[in-house]
Amino acid sequence: MATAVVTGGTDGIGRGLAEEYLRRGFEVLVVGRDGRKGAAFERAGERARFIGADLSGVAENRHLVEWISQRYPVLDVLVLGARYHRQTRLLTADGFESNFALFYLSRFLLSHGLVGPLSRAEHPVVLNFGGAGQTGPVRWNDLQLERDYHGVGAMGHAGRLNDLLGVDFVGAYADNGIRYVLNHPGVVVTSFAGEYDPVTAAQVDQLRVIGKPVASAVAQILPFLDPPGREGLTAVLEGRRVPLEPKARYLDDARRLHDLTVDLLARFDHRTARFRRG
Ligand SMILES: NC(=O)c1ccc[n+]([C@@H]2O[C@H](COP(=O)([O-])OP(=O)(O)OC[C@H]3O[C@@H](n4cnc5c(N)ncnc54)[C@H](OP(=O)(O)O)[C@@H]3O)[C@@H](O)[C@H]2O)c1
Structure with missing residues (x-):
């Protein structure tokens, strides 16, 4: 039986995709924090499964990779959709800026960590909700937004980091047959998970009026996930393929x-090990 893992699959577009893969006969694991939403999803049948995890923590992501790899040697679809808006800058227990941790680092750990099971599938595909080239440049000297933090801007910045994650991923695993799709769905009426000040909450209310339904967002992205698909990387904006230009800059960035992230994780592991040794 084919398997799909969907982070952020307890709500919004992730939930819509999870239900679609259930209809297609997949075993579907949704990952989120809310046990009630998870239980509601599981009521859809025995192929519907919920795994509770806070993906803003490095250890939880690694644990999830291990858990999935042990139980599912073959993984057909990986959807990376968990996100949480924060009005003010917050550090996770690991000491990372929260958007950087959940919206980027988690997706880095899961993408790379699950290459083994993905490589064994016939037509493996990863869907990551990045910026699809629509967001601004990377703040290289301030990756975790210590200066001038802005909640919406932080999500856009993480979107850009995920575009670069996709570019790097397909370069690193060109021979593994894993397609990587970056999707900017446009404005979609979802739970808009997060904490908002009154002004931003009013703007989100407006988005609820003008946004498209989840079903439309799912219908726009599905054709790019379904086999056959030859390209390693596809960037999609509201159902249209878009180029990531300039190519050379994307590759360099x-x-x-990638190197900065590996270095950051190595320093994090070193700190954690020293702390454990006392
Ligand atoms: N909606 C839009 O207009 C829009 C626009 C552009 C891009 N996108 C992108 O599309 C993707 C899906 O967005 P959405 O609007 O459909 O999502 P959403 O309705 O806001 O739901 C967010 C999901 O993330 C999960 N989540 C939040 N914090 C988590 C944590 N710490 N650990 C694990 N899971 C966590 C939530 O699960 P629990 O509640 O169970 O914790 C929920 O399933 C996101 O990447 C988003 O950036 C959306």
Whole structure:
């Protein structure tokens, strides 16, 4: 039986995709924090499963990778959709800026960590909700937004980091047959998970009026996920394929971000190990 893992699958577009894969006969694991939403999803049948995890923590992501890899040697679809808006800058227990941790680092750990099971599938695909080239440049000297933090801007910045993650991923695993799709769905009426000040909450209310339904967002992205698909990387904006230009800059930036992330994780592991030794 084919398997799909959907982070952020307890709500919004992730939930819509999870239900679609259930209809297609997949075993579907949704990952989120809210046990009630998870239980509601599981009521859809025995192929519907919920895993509770806070993906803003490095250890939880690694644990999830291990858990999935042990139980599902073959993984057909990985959807990376968990996000949480924060009005003010917050550090996670690991010491990372929260958007950086959940919206980027988690997706880095899951993408790379699940290459083994994905490589064994016939037509593996990863869907990551990045910026699809629509967001501004990377703040290289301030990746975790210590200066001038802005909640909406922080999400856009993480979108850009995910574009670079996609570019780097397909370069690193060109021979593994894993397609990587970056999707900017446009404005979609979802739970808009997060904490908002009154002004931003009013703007979100407006988005609820003008946004498209989840079903439309799902219908726009599905054709790019379904096999056959030859390209390693596809960027999609509201159902249209868009180029990531300039290519050379994306490649350089993707490698740079990869190296910085590996270095950051190595320093995090070193700190954690020293703390454990006392
Ligand atoms: N909606 C839009 O207009 C829009 C526009 C552009 C891009 N996107 C992108 O599309 C993707 C899906 O967005 P959406 O609007 O459909 O989502 P959403 O309705 O806001 O739901 C967010 C999901 O993330 C999960 N989540 C939040 N914090 C988490 C944590 N710490 N650990 C694990 N899971 C966590 C939530 O699960 P629990 O509640 O169970 O914790 C929920 O399932 C996101 O990447 C978003 O950036 C959306």
